[in-house]
Amino acid sequence: MDFLSGLELMIDSYQGKEQSFGVNLNLAIVRLSCEEGCVKVIEMARRLGVTADTVRFYTRIKILKPGKNKTNGYREYSESDYNRLRFALSARQLGFSVEDIQEILNHADKKKSPCPTVRRLIEHRLNETEQRFAETQQLRERMQQAAIEWSQKPDKVPTGDMICHLIEEFAQ
Amino acid sequence: MDFLSGLELMIDSYQGKEQSFGVNLNLAIVRLSCEEGCVKVIEMARRLGVTADTVRFYTRIKILKPGKNKTNGYREYSESDYNRLRFALSARQLGFSVEDIQEILNHADKKKSPCPTVRRLIEHRLNETEQRFAETQQLRERMQQAAIEWSQKPDKVPTGDMICHLIEEFAQ
DNA sequence: TTACACCTGTGTCCAAGACACAGGTCAAGA
């Protein structure tokens, strides 16, 4: 039984008499709780290897819901925020969009398995990625081929209907 | 000697006496000249196999400089516009950015060879494309691998620190 | 006249951050 749990038990045992203590004990719990697991922006970013702007971005779109320091107004990111951002970054690495991530987190927030949604979304995003991969591959080949052909061609000045013969004479 | 050239010669030979004709002959030249080679947005788009919005986009960024019909205010795209857009579309197909294209056209407009610029730019864009290709390839492989692994895994409900085990347990 | 296709200039949207701005807070050093 750690200190916080013991403190909570003390609070509970004084339930009917909490007015004797005012709100000071509750504040103590909040303060201790944040010192145990709450961090500011840069620390959060450091722990997950991203920029502070990325942390702020996910806060802005409400994937992260930090508390607020009453003294200076700074945000305080909890362990839960840490887990959520770690999850979001993993999902981004796997090609899920930010909106996908919000949908998955909604399921999890309701204590429902997000797995069926995740399976559906990965199929969809994988198809998109396959297409983008094919397009980029074709473009890469075109550009490589053009560079090779152009190395054998002279520079020319534009004519009335030809702006750049390199580009306009490229066969594809 | 075609009809328009003959008409221009007639105009020139009446140079000192054009007031006898008013502006009617000049309008006739403009009108005929546009009928010979000027088209409206949709026709321009149709001839190049793009959308009218694409034509309007390139007009907006001043790659195309259409005339204007005095009667109804509609744009009239010349043969030169046609050549420029055809060029721009070819360059886009080769991975040049719109800004690249504007730079190349500036050279051509000054009657200078754009070829050195084109060679420099294709190198740059090819490097970018190679990188994008590599990234997309890696993403594609990750996603494919994830889909395979997940097909052998059960659905699970989130826990306190795990939102979706599929995503979070994916090894990479 | 009506209806519909076409036209214009201008503004906004798209994605996932990165950057900008004006102003507040913190803490070490002089």
Place this chain on the structure above:
DNA sequence: TCTTGACCTGTGTCTTGGACACAGGTGTAA
């Protein structure tokens, strides 16, 4: 105490190449 620089906030803007939206004008067949 003051200064300075790092850090913080909320909010706005930017990035790219089109696609879309909007309010209003034009053309033409029925």
